[in-house]
Amino acid sequence: MKKQAGFTLVELVVVIAVLGILAATALPRFVNVQSNARVAAGNGLAASLRSAANMARASWVAAGSNTANLVVPMDGNNVTVNATGYPTADAAGIVAALQNLDAQFGTPTHAAGVSTFQVGTFTQCTVTYTEATGLVSTANLTAARCGG
Numbered sequence: 001m002k003k004q005a006g007f008t009l010v011e012l013v014v015v016i017a018v019l020g021i022l023a024a025t026a027l028p029r030f031v032n033v034q035s036n037a038r039v040a041a042g043n044g045l046a047a048s049l050r051s052a053a054n055m056a057r058a059s060w061v062a063a064g065s066n067t068a069n070l071v072v073p074m075d076g077n078n079v080t081v082n083a084t085g086y087p088t089a090d091a092a093g094i095v096a097a098l099q100n101l102d103a104q105f106g107t108p109t110h111a112a113g114v115s116t117f118q119v120g121t122f123t124q125c126t127v128t129y130t131e132a133t134g135l136v137s138t139a140n141l142t143a144a145r146c147g148g
Helices: 009-062 091-098
Strands: 071-074 077-080 109-111 114-118 126-130 135-137
Touching: 009 071, 009 091, 009 114, 009 126, 009 135, 077 091, 091 114
Parallel strands: none
Antiparallel strands: 071 077, 109 114, 114 126, 126 135
């Protein structure tokens, strides 16, 4: 008589139960990764906005800080700046200074000297640029606002 080798039904059920428990505890960690990725993308955009605004202002200062000339050339793009040298909050200003805006940020909105950049499809997950001071705010970049 040959001895048969294999797993019993009880062993298989125990393994499936253990895998189910592991999956149930690990799944929320993976779901939260997407909102954290959106926050990281927004922080990357904020750093790019700060750099673009500072480079435009540095070009304006290097050209003599002339308030009569409110256009600064940057890598072949003409960037419109305000009287303090920071890019204006519109397509001819900060968006032109960025030169390339990733599709995940969509089209920014501009109102009252403030440009708002939305991250992904979440309307409350935003980065804002203020032309008067050149400041960039990431106050709305939280996991809760970005889909977490």
